[in-house]
Amino acid sequence: MMKDLLWAESQKLHRSKILWIAGFATVMVGLIVFAQGQFTFYDRRYIDGAGWFMTAAQSLATFYVLPAVISLLGSYMICREEQEDTLKSLRLIPVDEVKLTLAKMILAFVFSVLIYLLLFAITFLVEAVLHLEALSVGLVLENLKIYFLDGVGVFFAISPIIALVARMKKGYWLALVFAEIYSFAGLFASMSQQLKTVYPMTAVFNISGYYNANMFQVLIGVVILMVCVILSLLILKGWNRKTK
């Protein structure tokens, strides 16, 4: 059943504008960081430094753009069933609503990882075109790992927002607003060592290796993200009980 639900959820996203918005936003991140890379430091453009583009794109993407896009997609997938009145048809199959929500969350998780990998692909390709000889396998793989873990961690960090908006039923665009505020606040949290360790968005960077973090900070980060996941599960569980 879960396999069918995942298949169905992926089908439902065909021609979905939100996917185009997500792709466009990711490319825009790449373009903006590329433009930033044209600034010079000691007569050398930032973009000319091997690995600079791959590194710089992550913070801009994570503090300003991608969490909002991912939460928008996640809450859209959940809220649309009610808004498009398809939930009653699904209930009459009958579809287990807990499994249905879980399938949507899994797909949003996959989407989160894929969108970070898309950003990695964009930045890697640009770096390869500009200075392939300067890129080492280790640097590329390290960045691939960081991007992958960013995708995983960011989804866990924003999962309570997806769950909350799904429960509020006030429109999935709210998820974009909440996630934007939440991720932007990470910029300020990153200025303090303590906050950086406990704030979910920056904890993601501690875990992924984007920040230099010790084992204790990584463990705290893992615990924080687990709390986020538990929180979202509790919100969704309460929501499912309410809708039954």
Place this chain on the structure above:
Amino acid sequence: MSDLVIETKKLTKIYGEQTAVNSVNLHVKPGRIYGLLGRNGAGKTTIMKMILGLTPITSGEVDVFGQNIKGHEKRIYPRIGAIIETPGFYPNLTGTENLEIFAKLRGTPQPNAVKNALEVVGLPYKDKKLFSKYSLGMKQRLGIANAILHDPELLILDEPTNGLDPIGIAEVRNFIKNLSVERGKTILISSHILSEISLLADDIGIIDHGVLLEESSMDELEKKNRKYIQLQVSDIPKASLILERQFHVTDYAVQDEHNLRLYDTALDMAAINKALVVQDVAVISSQICNDTLEDYFKQITGGAGIA
């Protein structure tokens, strides 16, 4: 165990202060078309939603296939196909893509189920038109296709001809009739269109303000409908006076300034006609008539509101 497909016992739904459905006892027999007739807002959709477990019941009971649907959804739902209100589909997908999702989630075993269902309702298979671009009639057809996709034993159709053009209405009507006659499906259909119910239903339930006023088979209803003599005369007051004084007629109703109905069909019409003519009341016509379902509906609900 009851041999009814659907049975409700004192089914009641209260929203706040308002009683939407009041103590309804519905009996849907296997292989028959049960027409639930009532004005808009009479409680038809609420009854169907309660039968399907889509809305909580305030009090009373619902049995579908002899079982309470609550807790037996996995066993009962695959035997039911339903359209409730406007059918909801994914607007960014085509009709075929939408049905393929529902077929997959239902675990529909027939490989051509989607194609067959679309053919039955007259929609093209693998068409590129998105659901968001569908007309109301096409949406309704797709809803019916989704309801019959898994070849259910029971169909619950809430105003299925809403938004269809006259040809579409006739097609859907024939198709519903065939499902019952040729394939033995049990169908519960609601409508506020009287002609639709009278042409389709084997059994009828008349609902008004949440109360089931009448439940009977169409055959019984036809027998029950009163016969009367329709009398068209030039002077109604004078004719009434003659009927009352000379023939002691009290069971009659004045329709307008020239028409009246006599409900005692055993009256000696030849004598009445003669008496009226002798006393200068011209008799334009007199004939024996039967009440239609529309008359009956008006009679028991006390007014208009149906098409």
